[in-house]
Amino acid sequence: MNWLNDNVNVLALLGAAAILILTIGVSWKYIQQMKTDKSSGELAKENWDGIGEYKNPLPIGWALSFLGTIVWALWYFFAGYPLNSYSQIGEYNDEVKSHTTQFESKFSNPDKATLMAMGEGVFLVQCAPCHGVTGDGINGKAANLEQWGNEEAVVHAIVNGAKGSEYPLGEMPAGLLDEQSAKAVAAFMMQEISSVKKNEESSAC
Numbered sequence: 001m002n003w004l005n006d007n008v009n010v011l012a013l014l015g016a017a018a019i020l021i022l023t024i025g026v027s028w029k030y031i032q033q034m035k036t037d038k039s040s041g042e043l044a045k046e047n048w049d050g051i052g053e054y055k056n057p058l059p060i061g062w063a064l065s066f067l068g069t070i071v072w073a074l075w076y077f078f079a080g081y082p083l084n085s086y087s088q089i090g091e092y093n094d095e096v097k098s099h100t101t102q103f104e105s106k107f108s109n110p111d112k113a114t115l116m117a118m119g120e121g122v123f124l125v126q127c128a129p130c131h132g133v134t135g136d137g138i139n140g141k142a143a144n145l146e147q148w149g150n151e152e153a154v155v156h157a158i159v160n161g162a163k164g165s166e167y168p169l170g171e172m173p174a175g176l177l178d179e180q181s182a183k184a185v186a187a188f189m190m191q192e193i194s195s196v197k198k199n200e201e202s203s204a205c
């Protein structure tokens with residue numbers, strides 16, 4: 001029987017058996033005792049339809065546990081879990097918040113290199129599937145972007161889409177990016193893809 005190979009399983013089973021035996025034994029003892037025991041002590045004045053109450057002192061252990069639970073409840077409510085709570089969700093939210101503020105300051109005022117990197121990332125995800133990683137149009141499947149040298153025209157194409165030249169990939173859908181991302185992509189294209197700028201640079205050398 002392979003469930004006996006697992007120590008934790010065996011301990012849990014032994015524990016369950018012990019609890020069962022103790023419960024049956026203790027219940028048995030008290031049930032037997034109830035049959036023969038006669039109660040004793042001073043009765044309280046009140047009684048309800050003949051059912052009275054003895055003036056026995058509280059068992060000390062019980063009283064201490066009772067007081068202890070009250071103290072614990074006060075601690076738990078005012079100092080423990082509900083108010084000074086730790087939670088994984090809270091920790092996660094805090095981490096997200098600190099990351100957001102960190103990147104908010106980085107991207108609210110991006111330097112040129114950051115803008116280029118953003119533009120490249122967006123281009124590779126949004127444009128390269130049709131226009132190719134180098135923007136050459138994948139052997140005429142879509143427009144060859146190396147010929148484009150005008151940032152505004154690229155932004156216009158991204159926002160409004162393009163159609164009519166019967167490329168195998170058909171039309172380019174409008175509204176691929178919001179205007180800010182479109183500008184970043186256009187800036188990246190002018191620097192890294194456009195042959196116009198490349199020629200300017202190479203002629204400058």
Ligand code: HEC
Pocket residue numbers: 123126127128129130131141142143145148153154157158161162163164165166167169170171172173176177185
């Ligand atoms: C679904 C494929 C597809 C995606 C994605 C796509 N394009 Fe295009 N794109 C095309 C096609 C096809 C054309 C040619 C459309 C025509 O003129 O008929 C085109 C044309 C263009 C043009 C020339 C527009 C004109 O007026 O001739 C530019 C610039 C351009 N795309 C840039 C981009 C940029 C930047 C992205 C990324 C944001 C992008 N495209 C994403 C398919 C795509």
